Amino acid sequence: MVSQEQRRRQLAREKFLRQQQRRTAARRKARMRNAVIASVLGVVVIGSVALYATEPFQDDGKENASAEVTPSATPTSKAPDPCDKPAKGEVKSQTWKKEPAMTIDKSAKYTMTLDTTCGEIDIALDAEAAPHTVNSFNFLAGKGYFDHTRCHRLTPDGIYVLQCGDPTGQGTGGPGYTIPDENLKDESLKGGVYPAGTVAMANTGQKNSGGSQFFLVYQDSKLSPAYTPFGKVSEEGMKVLKKIAAAGATAPDPTTGNTAPNATVVIDKATVTRS
DSSP states (O other): OOOHHHHHHHHHHHHHHHHHHHHHHHHHHHHHHHHHHHHHHHHHHHHHHHHHHTOBTBOOOSSSOOOOBOOOOOOOOOOOOOSOOOOSOOOOOOOOSSOOOOOSOTTSOEEEEEEETTEEEEEEEOTTTOHHHHHHHHHHHHTTTTTTEEOOEEEEESEEEEEEOOTTSSSOOOOSOOBOOOOTTOTTOGGGEEOTTEEEEOBOSSTTOBOSOEEEESSOEEOOSOSOEEEEEOHHHHHHHHHHHHTOBOOOOTTTOOOOBSSOOEEEEEEEEEO
């Protein structure tokens, strides 16, 4: 027969065991919770790095320093593609060792026309304020450099731009040479805002690193004045940009961080003409 003292000791032992089991379970849950938190923090850190590396208008490429630096944006809901199929033809993979010689007349008026799958976008170029940039675009367009290239980035949140000019379509391409920054104190860039309709150069985040990539602002966007403004989109061209923006953007690419337009935006032909 179990004595009262033995029964008391047995109950105390069972209570102790239950406490130990609860403590062990609590420690296990804590470890699991900490592992989850660490995993989430790791994702946040990785996401932050990707955001920094792919800001709007810096070029991600090493071969040519001309791309983009825009913050990655939250993708919008996908709308039907408002654009036509691209014209037949292939992108020309051309590079040059140095900036082309100056051939434009700085006092003349030039227009760049982008004949895209989504409509025609006319851009009045400012040769006087950005002669190196306009001269480079005149040269590249004359070589068919932009023909059949896809506009690879659309940022629909915070910064509102469509980025084009990369033959690779990945944000890593360029003409092999770089051009100097110009017109960074333009009066239109008041309050750190690039107004809707502005066309400006992308770059690597370093000075004088523009190449061939450029962006078209379809809504006022707050940006540091580090991207050469060299043109203005026409009223009809803005309608095309708005149509492209309305179709939204994809989720960020896991490799580049780019949010591409849902619309099939391809430059079938780019031309620069003197008025």
